[in-house]
Amino acid sequence: MSRATVKCGLAALLVAGLFGIQAAHADPARTVIAPSPASWTQPANIGRLELQATAYHDGAYLRDFAAVDDQVAAWLRAQAPRVSKPALVLDIDETALSNWEEIKANGFGFFSGGSCDHLPQGPCGFTAWQRESRATALAPTLDLVAIARTLGVAVFFITGRHDPAKADTAANLLRAGYHDWAGLSLEPEGSHFASAVDFKAPVRATIEARGYTILATVGDQRSDLLGGHAMRGFLLPNPFYFIP
Ligand SMILES: [Mg+2]
Numbered sequence: 001m002s003r004a005t006v007k008c009g010l011a012a013l014l015v016a017g018l019f020g021i022q023a024a025h026a027d028p029a030r031t032v033i034a035p036s037p038a039s040w041t042q043p044a045n046i047g048r049l050e051l052q053a054t055a056y057h058d059g060a061y062l063r064d065f066a067a068v069d070d071q072v073a074a075w076l077r078a079q080a081p082r083v084s085k086p087a088l089v090l091d092i093d094e095t096a097l098s099n100w101e102e103i104k105a106n107g108f109g110f111f112s113g114g115s116c117d118h119l120p121q122g123p124c125g126f127t128a129w130q131r132e133s134r135a136t137a138l139a140p141t142l143d144l145v146a147i148a149r150t151l152g153v154a155v156f157f158i159t160g161r162h163d164p165a166k167a168d169t170a171a172n173l174l175r176a177g178y179h180d181w182a183g184l185s186l187e188p189e190g191s192h193f194a195s196a197v198d199f200k201a202p203v204r205a206t207i208e209a210r211g212y213t214i215l216a217t218v219g220d221q222r223s224d225l226l227g228g229h230a231m232r233g234f235l236l237p238n239p240f241y242f243i244p
Helices: 003-025 046-058 061-082 100-105 126-132 139-150 163-176 197-209
Strands: 086-090 154-162 183-187 213-219 232-235
Touching: 046 061, 061 086, 061 139, 061 213, 061 232, 086 139, 086 197, 126 163, 139 154, 154 163, 154 197, 163 183, 183 197, 197 213
Parallel strands: 086 154, 086 213, 154 183, 213 232
Antiparallel strands: none
């Protein structure tokens, strides 16, 4: 037997062995998916994230949310007696009010225009949604506002909604059970800020200029908190959308 014949025989055995091993382990009811190449940089699948976000909303969301508002309440109790004009700044959407019906109908997308006539089917434009004042109270924040009131802490709302929606937003807050706020600030009509920080932090500065000490700013986006002019920021959960 020549060396070439031995090599061919070994190669054939190797190939047969490989296929043989696969055949021996093949399960007719189960497909084994090969690992993706290590070089892949694909981010998380957005459809799977939607399912996870929905399950989170319907599961642990409100518990996690309440845990943050409990932290805020403890902070207010500790700090309010130490200052003369204590204040609490709250964001509105996904902080004081829940837009879940609109978020879910839109499959986590955002539409400015269009009616909300087909809810719970989407799409539902956010302008119409605001006009109808249908957002519901997030109960832990409603409780927090009641606690703030007993502590003599003034409540200011600062929102990325735009000024033409002010009356409808106020109506929605009242309908949801919020009242007696000290201020309600919306972005000026036609304005555009690269980050909500650029609008919200200066508004907090104007509150401070009136002699208030902002004990806490509370929101569901980091941009509700950054930029100073508050003793402490508290971040609520929101995996549903992102505001820079
Ligand atoms: Mg918000």
